[in-house]
Amino acid sequence: MSAPGRDIEDHADCEELVRAFYGRALVDPVIGFLFTDVAHLDLEAHVPRITAFWATILLGEQSYGGGAFAPHARLHARVPLREGHFERWLVLWRTTVDELFAGERAEHAKRHADRVAHAFLGRLQGQAPAIDAARGLPVTLHGPGRSSTS
Ligand code: HEM
Ligand code: HEM
8 A cells, every 4th residue: 555655666556546546436426326337347458557547648558559539439429528528527537546646757647637638528529429419419328218219
């Protein structure tokens, strides 16, 4: 376990950060459902990929192959991802980083997340969600007897 005041130093630190983040994100009242109910996130498959993403950014590991945007475009086609979702994601990320680490890499982790979140949001906004395009209004897909047609 790391104590606040120590910076992110290695792959294990990145994994600790990622796991702590998902501990919050999956139960979050604002964005949790996107991971659990919409994406049905397989956490054990996802943690190594997202740890590689951060180890590539923060440690120069080059273990992440790229293409981070695509799953978000797929998600957005099902449930429109709005600015508020990204803002919430960033609050949880910053809180988790600050709780566990402090230092230049910790600052970089927050800064880079901010850039990526805004880049993703901008790209998504140029792309109409399929559900909006098809029906004109966002529709939540839940409950029995849901109709798939308008
Ligand atoms: C140590 C330096 C940096 C490293 C190692 C790094 C690494 C990465 C990686 C691995 C991705 C994901 C790419 C993908 O999934 O295809 C990414 C995305 C991104 N980075 Fe960096 N980055 C660095 C510095 C910066 C700086 C200085 C900026 C801006 C001033 C920046 C802005 C972005 C943005 C906007 C994205 C998202 C692009 C998108 O998919 O829309 N990064 N970066
Ligand atoms: C509203 C905000 C966000 C939501 C709901 C969200 C949700 C998701 C979901 C559901 C996946 C796919 C998991 C899977 O099925 O494999 C994913 C993948 C990923 N997300 Fe996000 N995300 C958000 C924001 C961000 C931000 C801001 C970043 C970066 C700073 C990020 C980085 C990634 C990366 C690196 C992956 C892995 C892509 C791969 O498999 O290579 N996400 N996200």
